[in-house]
Amino acid sequence: MENRLKSYGPGAPGRVVVLLGPPGSGKGTQGLYLAEILSVPVISTGEILRAECARETASGRALRQLLADGGLASDETVNRLVAARLSGGECGNGCVLDGYPRTVAQAAFLNDLLAELGFGEPMVLHLDVAAEELTRRLTGRRQCPACGHLYNVYFRPPRRSGVCDWDGEALVQRADDREEIVRQRLAIYEGTTKPVIDFYRAGDYRRVMAGQSEAEVREAIQEALLLPVAAG
Numbered sequence: 141m142e143n144r145l146k147s148y149g150p151g152a153p154g155r156v157v158v159l160l161g162p163p164g165s166g167k168g169t170q171g172l173y174l175a176e177i178l179s180v181p182v183i184s185t186g187e188i189l190r191a192e193c194a195r196e197t198a199s200g201r202a203l204r205q206l207l208a209d210g211g212l213a214s215d216e217t218v219n220r221l222v223a224a225r226l227s228g229g230e231c232g233n234g235c236v237l238d239g240y241p242r243t244v245a246q247a248a249f250l251n252d253l254l255a256e257l258g259f260g261e262p263m264v265l266h267l268d269v270a271a272e273e274l275t276r277r278l279t280g281r282r283q284c285p286a287c288g289h290l291y292n293v294y295f296r297p298p299r300r301s302g303v304c305d306w307d308g309e310a311l312v313q314r315a316d317d318r319e320e321i322v323r324q325r326l327a328i329y330e331g332t333t334k335p336v337i338d339f340y341r342a343g344d345y346r347r348v349m350a351g352q353s354e355a356e357v358r359e360a361i362q363e364a365l366l367l368p369v370a371a372g
């Protein structure tokens with residue numbers, strides 16, 4: 141079997157990695173790590189949309205208004221912005237996509253776009269974490285309003301319950317980290333992402349169990365990159 145790490149290493153023909161993972165899976169941190177191993181940039185939808193909103197063009201102003209009114213960017217808009225970014229020189233060697241594709245329509249568009257740009261099919265890396273673990277990670281988060289230090293009551297508790305180690309301020313929980321909201325966020329994620337995962341399963345799909353420590357997940361990602369490409 142062919143060792144495929146070469147295909148993703150520096151100097152290799154560009155490959156695009158689609159990184160999938162729920163909120164709380166450590167996707168942001170691991171995406172940066174993955175990009176570093178592969179010597180490619182991370183392209184995140186959040187960053188692309190913020191950049192577009194900052195532009196003084198008709199489409200920039202229209203998107204700003206849409207998002208300010210609580211709307212969501214359409215598939216067409218996101219596809220157009222991602223296509224422009226992927227066509228640029230920055231991604232000539234490939235990239236890690238974070239937050240895209242979010243729908244099956246976007247995934248199908250991406251496949252066509254990559255073929256058009258001369259990339260192979262994307263490698264899909266799925267950071268999977270059991271629902272109970274995710275719930276603990278998210279609902280356990282507490283932050284110090286004074287210094288911004290982050291704690292987790294289950295994994296990184298402060299020395300004295302509910303109080304910042306550094307300045308003694310009372311820790312607070314973000315409104316969207318409350319259990320009821322977390323369960324809603326995860327249900328929404330599950331509902332939108334599952335069809336995208338199903339779309340990719342027949343392709344180069346690799347699952348990494350991400351409910352472990354950051355270092356262990358890094359190791360699992362390295363191992364996943366070494367797996368031979370699935371047939372079919």
Ligand SMILES: [Zn+2]
Nearest residue numbers: 284287304307
């Ligand atoms: Zn503090």
